[in-house]
Amino acid sequence: MAEIKAPMGGKVIKVSVKVGDQIGEDDEVAVLEAMKMEMPILSEDDGTVAEVKVEAGQTVEAEQVLVVLS
Template sequence: MAEIRSNMAGSVWKILVSKGDKVHAGEDIIILESMKMEIPIAAEENGTITEVHVNEGDFVNDGDILAESE
């Protein structure tokens, strides 16, 4: 199982995957927005999304778990 974590404080701008989606390492999963910057968060491993923990518009902190895959 892999945890996909936020690397900065900001809000969730776009969620590009849903539970059950297959993802490849390097594929953008979620786009965060903070201080006028859009920062895509990519999957680190190939796998299937088992959980998405956030909704668009949510505020997240650096290190928060955004989604999980296996």
């Protein structure tokens, strides 16, 4: 299982995947707003989305798990 984590604290403004989605390396899984900039969060691995741990509007901390792949 692979975890996709927030690189820094901020607000999740978009979740681009749902449980069961097949994603590839460099696919967008979420968009994070931090320091007044929008930052796409990309997958580093291929896999199937097993769990989405955040939702749009949620504030997250650095290194918080956003998505779990299987």
